[in-house]
Amino acid sequence: MSRTLRVHPQYIQTVKSIWERKSDGSERVLAEELGLALPQIHLFLKGQFLTGLDFLEICQALNLNWREVAGLHLPDSSDSTLPVASTPKNSLPNSSLDTAVLNLNQAVDELVGVLCEMLRRLTRKVGDFIRADRTSIFLLDSQRNVLGSINAEDGQGGSLVIEVPLNRGIASLAATTSSVINIPFDVYNDPRSEESKKIDKITGYRTYTILAWPLFNKEQNLVAVVQLINKLRPNCDPGVELSRRIDINGFTEADESLFATFAPSILQVLERCQFCYQLTQQLREDTQLNKHKPDIIFQKAQLITELKQQEQQLRKILDRM
Structure with missing residues (x-):
């Protein structure tokens, strides 16, 4: 799992050519028309890492297949920061530093894998409870200062962590205002829906109604935001197109009351998930930045025991769900 992606070296020249043809010498104007930041586009064109969301937006704007551009279909996609399968037994590290980095990355990946499964089960549980099409x-x-959500396939049977800055989107608005946001049918008529429209263009989905609910711990610190999308009519046929399954009444006050009674039951689990998420993301970042610094890597490697303990705790919770 990764929160960053970049253009695979094999496709950098192709991507540059597409951008040059599309911009036709007016790249700043085109960037503004697409609603993209020019510095981010330059990083994209150089094959530098971007957040998953920025990468997807640029690919969509240029009509590119993001999985292909990132090289996820290639036999060796380790150029990105996506998780790499466990090292073959006949492939031995060159040094104790390599071993420490490998062990640390494997421990992080194992914890993240359990975290993914935990969040998948929770989202299904919440969605079914409120009759939301997506959660x-x-x-x-x-x-x-980001919100992280597992909501995109990585092309290898796993998921990407899409990180959203706290100044973008409905979930971020719920987080920064500490308030429940309920947008009725049709979301696209609401001035706050611009980010939702962008995401829909990327995914091919259509958002009609949204309920975003911030969750706080006992100290009133924000833990997570649960975002429910598209309230469904009762007993609707899942095979029917989405527009015919939508409950145009949206998420009602009764739904809000129902979720308010349900939220405490998942809050404690989400607090543990939040801790694991922050721990793994920070370790990934530290390992990437300091992979050639033995003292720091060996110090971080001492956290492997804690990572395994957190993984075991999450597995116990999963077994009870």
Whole structure:
């Protein structure tokens, strides 16, 4: 799992050519028309890492297949920061530093894998409870001021962590205002829906109604935002197109009351998920930045025991769900 992606070296020249043809010498104007930041586009064109959301937006604007551009279909996609399968037994590290980095990355990946499954089960549980077609759980990383949600396939059977800054989207608005946001049918008529429209263009989905609910711990610190999308009519046929399954009444006051009674039952689990999310993301970042610094890597490697303990705790919770 990764929160960053970049253009695979094999496709950098192709992507540059597409951008040059599309911009035709007026790249700043085109960037503004697309609603994209020019510095981010330059990083994209150089094959530098971007947040998953920025990467997807640029690919969509240029009509590119993001999985292909990131090289996820290639036999060796380790150029990105996506998780790499466990090292083959006949492939031995070159040094104790390599071993420490490998062990640390494997411990992080194992914990993240369990965290993914935990969040998947929680989102299904919440969605079924409120009759929402889609549900996302955004975990707050207060140190980096982002909300992280597992909501995109990585092309390898796993998921991407899409990180959203606290100034973008409905979930972020719920987080920063500490308030429940309920947008009725049709979301696109609401001036706050611009980010939802962008995401829909990327995913091919259509958002009609939204309920975003911030969750706080006993100290009144934000833990997560649960975002429910598209309230469904009761007993509707899942095979029917989405527009015919939508409950145009949206999420009602009764739904809000129902979720308010349900939320405490998942809050404690989400607090543990939040801790694990922050821990793994920080370790990934530290390992990437300091992979050639033995003292720091060996110090971080001492956290492997804690990572395994957290993984075991999450597995116990999963077994009870």
